[in-house]
Amino acid sequence: MKLIKWFSAAVLNSYAQLFFSNNKWFGLILLSITFLDFYVGILGLFCVLTTLVLAYVLGINQYSISQGFYGFNSLLVGIGLAIYFKPSISLVILISAAGILTLFISLSYEGFLAKYGLPFLSLPFITVFWLLRLSTRQFQSLGFSDRGIYVLNELYSLGGNKLVKIYEWINAFDIPSAIKAYLLSLGAIFFQQNVLAGFLACIGLFLYSRIAFSLSIIGFLIAYFFYTILGIHFNEVYFSYIGFNYILTSIALGGFFIIPNASSYIAQIFIIPIVVVVSISLQEIFNLFNLPVHSLPFNLVVLTVLYGLKFREDNRIGLSTIFWQQNSPEKNLYFFNNYTERFGNESSFPIYLPFYGEWVVTQGHNGEYTHKEDWKYAWDFEIIDEDGRTYKNNGLFVTDYYCYEKNILAPADGIIEDIIDDIEDNPIGIRNLENNWGNTIIIKHTEFLYTQMSHLKKGSITCSKGQSVKRGDILGKVGNSGNSPYPHLHFQIQSAPYVGSKTINYPLSYVYLKNQKKGKLFQVIIPEKGDKISYLTPNLILKKSFHFIVGEQLTFKDESGRDVLWTVKRDYYTLVKYIECEKSNSKAYFRLDDNMLQFTHFEGDKKSMLYYFYLASYKVSFGFTNRLxxxxxxxxxxxxxxxxxxxxDFFAPFIPFLHCIYHLSYPDVNTGLISKPIKLKSSIVKTFFGKKVDSxxxxxxxxxxxxxxxxxxNKRSKNEKWVVKS
Incomplete structure (x- = not known):
């Protein structure tokens, strides 16, 4: 039963993939369109099943099979052959062979194009269909079909008078030429030259994706007007044979492989005319061989643009390619915007504060004293009291300064690159300009990423050159050596291993900023002068509760007493971790480090406990302070x-007006090592133009x-509670 369900999903996805979708309802609509001609529908389905069964037997990746990646090209081959030839045993044999060939051609294209991070699109269909069109000229047992000529007879045999009346009702409308050509172009994707097929595909496309629907219209209209402006002869039927190229290109490059936004929509104004020129040029060439171009223009332009975008040094015009494909322009857009807003500024290798406790930035980037030119991206840190002073007594001695002799920590894992530890501390107000940096530690973290800590106390450095260090290891103490009139820590990030190298603009990670009564935790930040900053030490209870380990299992009991089992797993292709619910087959994807748990995505049942847990603990810091x-x-x-x-969805690429805000409140007291339970309260607030509508x-x-x-x-439903089973 499970295998049948899996194959059913693979079949429907094979149809939906014609429009880059894995929406099974959309696939069902497209499946029904092919059955407007019963024999075409049956033979197209047969070709898909041939490919899917063979792929399964050969042990091809089951996820790729189930998503329809190998089935949709076979579908096009099957219905294409069924349209051209009369039903016969010979045709069935030919279609089964075509399904087998299409699978291996698809795998070959996939293997080649995947090296460049490109999809194989419908190239397998074009290749196989051309081969068969050329070879079948010698197959005398195959008779050409006259289906499509007597449309009413075919519809009557399929659905009786009701279907005929629906078709006549649609045709009775005085449809403008452009709209009719658009619908015919949609139908032409299935080799069907009738408005009904296009109308059904149009409805399915709208239900699947409003963004894809709008892009299909935009792409088509741009081509339509380009024909008009250049005076190209226009014929509805002829245009529809290549018109779907404009529709599919616009969807692909406007919202599927590229994140839909104003830039991607505007880009179609320049891309679609290229498709028109390519289509007309290729048609002239292939007419010599009596072969149709089909979707070749779409394939060539999409692959060329996607490949060309890989050579960009920056994304100055806002054409962002997909990095996690979710088979829906809307899902891609919402996920991308959310992910880049949350994680877009984070560093590839996090650098943390090199100290414990609360310190203040006394000189930041482009500081007024010494942080100039090549050394402008640096910080000076000190400790202040409640009155804002950096010292006690009268500050005449280095020991009066609060930061003096405080421990300096490794800001990240690395290897000690260089050390200076023989320079005496200066008396207050005196600078040692001959040894500008004073006692210094240089740490290599990765290639071209180093940190430098300077003005340390002589003889306080506890590490040695070449030694491996872990983040948080004590390396030395704050002093007053070098160009330092009073004790402070100079900290900079650089790309070279030398003392005093040119600094780079690199953020610090996981910093708690407290400038007013209320503080804020930043995942990445460039602290500024006057900022009071600290590192929040993880609470052991929170870290244990939310530090999910691959293979770990959690069992909850719902209010009816039934067990709900979760298992922590890892996707071994992407290395992304997720929690899977055995009961609902739902998945909650997350990112986890020593400081924080953050969920990134959810798939499955939105009535399951896992979904509510995903919302409740969307972002949890293991370290916290009072009322964080x-x-x-x-x-x-x-x-x-x-x-x-x-x-x-129509406005989301330009002006989104719906938002969901997550809020988490911590208790008053940081329990630290105390065993007292911790209660976290969180909420999800839905807003419409900034106004709260639900929570x-x-x-x-x-x-x-x-x-x-x-x-x-939930204000609109009863309260629910799940208890962890011990």
Missing amino acids: ELSDKIPVNMVFKPYSLLIH IEFELEEDQSGIKYLKVH
Whole structure:
């Protein structure tokens, strides 16, 4: 039963993939379109099944099979042959052979193009179909079909008078030439030259994706007007044979392989005319061989543009390519915007504060004293008291300064590159200009990433050159050596291994900023002068509760007493970790480090406990201080109902007006090593043009044994509570 369900999904996805989708309802609509000609529908389905069964038997990647990646080209080959030839045993044999050939051609294209990070699109279909069109000229047992000529007879045999009346009702409308050509172009994707097929495909496309629907119209109209402007002869039927190239190109480069936004929409104004020129040129060439161009223009232009974009040094015009394909322009857009807003500024290798406790930035980037020119990206740190002073007594001695002899820590894992540890401290107000940097430690973290800590105390450095260090290791103490009139820590990040090398603009990670009564935790930040900053030491209870390990299992009990089992897993292709619910088959993807748990994506049942846990603990810092509050944004498609997004989807690439805000509140007291349970309260607030329209509230309790329970309070439904089974 499970295998049948899996194959059914693979079949429907094979149809949906014609429009880059894995929406099974859309696939069902497209499947029904092929059955407007019963024999075409049957033979197209047969070709798909041939490919899928063979791929399964050969042990091809099951995920790729189930997503329809290998089936949609076979579908096009199958229905193409079924349209051209009369049903016969010979045709069935030919189509089965075509399905087998298409699979191996698809795998070959995939293997070649994957090296360049490119999709194989419908190149397998074009290759196989051309081969068969050329070879079948010698197959005398195959008779050419006259289907498509007597449309009413075919519709009557399929659906009787009702289907004929629907077709006549649609044709009775005085449809403008452009709209009719658009619908015929959609139908031509399935080799069907009738408005009904295009109309059904149009409805399915709208239900699947409003962005794809709008792009299909935009791409088509640009081509239509380009024909008009250049005076190219226009014929509805002829145009529809190549018109789908403009539709598919616009969807692909406007919202599927490229994130849909104003730039991607505007880009179609320049891309679609290129497709028109390529289409007309190729048609002239292939007419010599009596072969149709089919989707070749679409393939050539899309692959050329995607490949060309890989050579950019920056994304100055906003054409961002997909890095996690979700088979929906809307999902791609919402995920991309959310992910880049949350993680777009983070560094590839995090550098943390080189000290414990709260310090203040007394000189930041482009500082007024010494942080100039090549050394402008640096910080000076000191410790101040409640009155804002950096010293006690009268500050005449180095020992009066609060930061003097405080421990300096390794800001990240690395190897000690260089050390200076023989320069005496200066008396207050005196500078040692001959030894500008004073006692210094240089750490190599990665190639071209080094940190330098200077003005340390003589003889305080505890590490040696070439030694490996871990983040948080004590390396030395703050002093007053070098060009330093009073004790402070000079800290800079650089790309070279030498003392005093040119600095680079690189952020610090996981910094708690407290400038007013209320502080804020930053994942990455460039601290400025006057900022009071500190590192929040992880709370052991929170770290144990949320530090999920691959293979770990958690069992919850719902209010009815039923067990709900979760397992922590890893995708071994992407190395992304996720929690999977055995009952609902849902998955919650997350990022985890020593400081924080952050969920990035959810797939599955939005009534499951895992979904509510994903929302409740969307972002959890293991370290916290009194009344710390965290906030973040959640993609709107993760919270809003699909029907609520119908209108918003059209505007989302330009002006999104729906938002989901996550908020997490910590208790008053940081329990640290104390075993007292911790209650976290979080909420999800949905807004419309900035105004609150709905909310969900959560409560999570943790103790030394881990997560104890999750409570959910939704104003529109009853409260629910899940308890961890011990």
